[in-house]
Amino acid sequence: MSRPLSETQVSLTINGRPISAPQSLSVIQALWYAGYPRVKGVGCLEGVCGSCRVMVRRKGSTELSMELGCQLLIEEGMDVFFAVFDTPSHHHYQLSDIQSSWNVQTYFQSIFPEAEQCRHCHGCNAACPQDIDVETAVDLAVKGHFKECGDLFINCVMCDLCMTSCPEFIEPNHVGLFARRVSAYFDTRPSNLINRLEAIRSGQMQVITDDEEND
Amino acid sequence: MRSSSNMSDHSGLTYTQALNNYLQLKEFPARELDMDEQQLLNTFHPDYRSETITTLNVGPNKGERCHTQLAELLQADSRIDASDLAGVRIEETDVLVIGGGGAGCAAALTAAESGARVILATKLRLGDSNTIMAEGGIQASVQKQDTLQAHYNDTWKAGYKLADKTLVKQLVTDGPETIRWLIQQGMQFDLDSAGDLLTRRAGGTSASRVVHFRDYTGLEMMRVLRESVYNHAAIEVRNYAPAVELLSNESGHCAGAILSSLEDSHFLQIKARTVIIATGGIGRLHLNDFPTSNHFGATGDGLVLAYRLGARLRDLDSFQYHPTGVAYPVHLSGTLITEGLRSAGAYIINAQGQRFVDELKPRDIVAAAIIRECREGRGVAEQDFRGVWLDTAGLENRNPGILQQRFPKLVQLGLKSRIDIRKHPMLIYPTLHYQNGGVIIDKNGQSTVPGLYCVGEVSGGIHGRNRLMGNALLEIISFGRKAGADAARQRQNRGHKKITLDHISRLRRELMQNHMPMQFSSPLLFPDYTRRAEADDDPEQPDHPGMFDL
Numbered sequence: 001m002s003r004p005l006s007e008t009q010v011s012l013t014i015n016g017r018p019i020s021a022p023q024s025l026s027v028i029q030a031l032w033y034a035g036y037p038r039v040k041g042v043g044c045l046e047g048v049c050g051s052c053r054v055m056v057r058r059k060g061s062t063e064l065s066m067e068l069g070c071q072l073l074i075e076e077g078m079d080v081f082f083a084v085f086d087t088p089s090h091h092h093y094q095l096s097d098i099q100s101s102w103n104v105q106t107y108f109q110s111i112f113p114e115a116e117q118c119r120h121c122h123g124c125n126a127a128c129p130q131d132i133d134v135e136t137a138v139d140l141a142v143k144g145h146f147k148e149c150g151d152l153f154i155n156c157v158m159c160d161l162c163m164t165s166c167p168e169f170i171e172p173n174h175v176g177l178f179a180r181r182v183s184a185y186f187d188t189r190p191s192n193l194i195n196r197l198e199a200i201r202s203g204q205m206q207v208i209t210d211d212e213e214n215d
Numbered sequence: 216m217r218s219s220s221n222m223s224d225h226s227g228l229t230y231t232q233a234l235n236n237y238l239q240l241k242e243f244p245a246r247e248l249d250m251d252e253q254q255l256l257n258t259f260h261p262d263y264r265s266e267t268i269t270t271l272n273v274g275p276n277k278g279e280r281c282h283t284q285l286a287e288l289l290q291a292d293s294r295i296d297a298s299d300l301a302g303v304r305i306e307e308t309d310v311l312v313i314g315g316g317g318a319g320c321a322a323a324l325t326a327a328e329s330g331a332r333v334i335l336a337t338k339l340r341l342g343d344s345n346t347i348m349a350e351g352g353i354q355a356s357v358q359k360q361d362t363l364q365a366h367y368n369d370t371w372k373a374g375y376k377l378a379d380k381t382l383v384k385q386l387v388t389d390g391p392e393t394i395r396w397l398i399q400q401g402m403q404f405d406l407d408s409a410g411d412l413l414t415r416r417a418g419g420t421s422a423s424r425v426v427h428f429r430d431y432t433g434l435e436m437m438r439v440l441r442e443s444v445y446n447h448a449a450i451e452v453r454n455y456a457p458a459v460e461l462l463s464n465e466s467g468h469c470a471g472a473i474l475s476s477l478e479d480s481h482f483l484q485i486k487a488r489t490v491i492i493a494t495g496g497i498g499r500l501h502l503n504d505f506p507t508s509n510h511f512g513a514t515g516d517g518l519v520l521a522y523r524l525g526a527r528l529r530d531l532d533s534f535q536y537h538p539t540g541v542a543y544p545v546h547l548s549g550t551l552i553t554e555g556l557r558s559a560g561a562y563i564i565n566a567q568g569q570r571f572v573d574e575l576k577p578r579d580i581v582a583a584a585i586i587r588e589c590r591e592g593r594g595v596a597e598q599d600f601r602g603v604w605l606d607t608a609g610l611e612n613r614n615p616g617i618l619q620q621r622f623p624k625l626v627q628l629g630l631k632s633r634i635d636i637r638k639h640p641m642l643i644y645p646t647l648h649y650q651n652g653g654v655i656i657d658k659n660g661q662s663t664v665p666g667l668y669c670v671g672e673v674s675g676g677i678h679g680r681n682r683l684m685g686n687a688l689l690e691i692i693s694f695g696r697k698a699g700a701d702a703a704r705q706r707q708n709r710g711h712k713k714i715t716l717d718h719i720s721r722l723r724r725e726l727m728q729n730h731m732p733m734q735f736s737s738p739l740l741f742p743d744y745t746r747r748a749e750a751d752d753d754p755e756q757p758d759h760p761g762m763f764d765l
Contacts, residue, residue, distance in 0.1 A: 003230050003231065004544070004632070004633040005544050005545075005633065024546055025546050026546045029744075033745075035745045037744075037745045039339075039477065040477065042339075042511045043339060043343040043511060044347055044510050044511070046348060046551075046628065047624075047627070047628060047631070048348055048431070048433075048624065049342065049348075049510075071628075071631050073631075073632070094447075095400075150403075154431065155431075155624075155627070156438070157434065158342070174442070177438060177442050180401065180403060180435075180439075181442070182401065183403065184402055184404075185401050188398045188403065188410075190406060190412040191409070191411055192357045192358060192411040192412055193355075193394055193395065193411075193412055196357045196391045197391050197392065200363070200388065206388075207364050207367045207388055208364065209381075209383075
């Protein structure tokens with residue numbers, strides 16, 4: 001076994017500019033390497049913040065794919081475009097508005113009425129750089145299976161690419177996050193935590209610092 | 216893309232040689248450190264290199280020790296002049312929060328819940344922060360075998376008994392309540408089959424105390440808090456709007472800030488009753504030429520802003536180098552690999568195939584031990600990287616399926632770089648991870664300047680000179696909430712009569728009196744990774760400082 005990546009120079013275009021850089025660099029690093037001080041669309045640089053969305057066309061292919069620029073290693077002949085634009089949500093809600101867990105489904109339908117209009121066009125699945133089965137997850141939420149829907153979104157980095165690809169304005173990632181949040185809000189009740197909170201509230205459990213001991 | 220300094224001075228094995236050594240061995244018996252711990256730190260830990268420490272000449276910490284690279288920023292000129300304020304757009308709010316990570320969101324949400332109008336301004340986008348990258352988890356004493364006192368003792372001891380006791384006591388006491396609040400925001404945690412919180416053990420602690428959500432704890436926290444902030448009617452979010460200077464009123468109270476828009480390069484003046492700085496740390500300064508695990512925006516801006524307005528700082532010579540940052544592939548250099556892996560039983564192995572330290576010693580000891588192996592020729596040394604192995608493959612071998620189940624983010628990261636970490640160890644080297652010190656605060660996060668709060672990594676005193684895994688996520692939420700609530704209470708005070716930038720004139724006077732160079736201005740805002748020399752050949756290369764993007 002030896003090193004998996006080489007230092008071979010490759011040529012590609014990023015936002016229309018021809019760039020040449022070592023194969024071991026990501027798209028963002030290749031831009032910096034070529035002297036472009038890109039800032040917008042740069043975030044955590046380790047694939048979790050969803051900031052560096054790029055559209056990619058590989059050499060000899062007509063297909064456009066969506067990826068994260070900090071994770072994508074450059075390839076010969078690649079065409080890359082940064083997708084830096086705001087994608088504000090038009091769905092607004094407060095978990096505290098939901099009276100009880102009996103009302104979650106009704107509330108969900110009032111906040112996300114588009115979700116049941118899904119055309120099953122697979123646009124969201126194709127756009128997701130995290131390979132989440134977005135479409136199935138939205139179906140689950142519509143059926144009221146919020147726990148199952150939320151679990152499919154565990155790897156979601158909120159890059160909003162599923163939002164931009166949905167013709168029905170469903171905002172699937174916000175559906176997923178809603179599903180995850182209501183599950184925690186109504187169902188997460190760990191007894192070890194609750195016991196400890198009570199011990200602290202009642203004064204049974206306290207902290208004594210050295211200073212206080214000496215007093 | 217930084218790599219460690221003086222790499223060529225040190226010998227070692229090639230990646231391929233070391234991998235072959237590893238593959239030939241089946242057993243990796245534990246080996247104790249064969250050196251006194253204090254001597255190890257003195258010789259190999261970057262904090263102990265005296266040539267990187269200087270004495271501050273101006274400001275509230277004049278005469279005190281500070282890392283040279285940080286001192287350069289603290290003693291630099293302002294980015295603006297009073298004349299920049301002429302005709303500038305002015306907005307007013309009760310509470311201005313600067314910074315869009317976990318601490319900023321917790322502060323903004325709590326201030327808004329307490330009835331204040333809030334503007335949250337952030338340099339990049341809301342959520343672009345170190346919080347989102349946190350993997351290990353959040354400490355809270357919830358298990359039967361554990362106590363608040365044990366959490367206090369562990370934190371106090373790890374910080375070399377130099378932390379602020381009052382702050383530590385409040386931190387640990389607030390742990391369980393912090394978890395409850397996060398659950399009510401809609402955050403999920405890993406639970407056992409009975410629904411109890413699962414915990415893991417942090418290095419240097421006496422009990423299993425770190426609650427978590429896979430290796431996505433920070434991501435789960437941040438996406439929930441961001442959604443909560445965007446959905447709150449009393450919070451207005453300003454993305455791509457870094458603060459470049461604070462404002463003060465006639466009596467020295469903090470009275471707002473000047474933001475600089477990355478969209479149109481215009482300044483914006485925000486008048487606020489109180490300001491909460493939650494800008495995070497300094498990793499992107501690459502202190503001592505180390506790679507960093509930090510977010511792109513971690514350039515110490517908040518320290519500069521607060522210091523100029525007169526806030527006292529502490530422990531400016533103390534930083535945490537996390538033992539396990541990615542060393543190879545180079546495009547991920549510095550990326551953090553969670554301590555959770557060592558906690559689960561992963562070994563650290565040198566290029567000769569030997570373990571050399573108890574992997575669960577405190578972070579500074581393990582980091583220094585790794586640096587020592589590399590410096591003494593027992594590491595991998597190639598032209599552009601060096602390191603030792605973190606044996607992910609061995610961990611998987613002993614516990615089939617554990618990596619995909621508990622560390623999915625890391626498995627994914629490896630696969631994208633054509634490395635299957637279930638079959639192959641990872642090459643690692645310490646990475647600049649955390650600023651232990653920062654702005655001195657009280658129990659409400661208030662700095663020594665009235666009206667100015669500092670929470671999260673920008674503040675100092677909670678961790679002494681070494682932080683435990685999981686105490687940072689606890690700190691940002693706990694102190695973020697305290698500061699938010701207290702800042703909101705201050706909105707009842709009478710408003711500011713006069714808004715000034717007098718502190719900038721004072722700074723310039725002091726800099727000149729001390730014959731300090733004034734060619735640099737700060738805050739830094741962004742690191743510069745471009746290779747200028749080559750870029751000069753390109754006539755289309757943007758050279759205006761405001762033009763960051765293609």
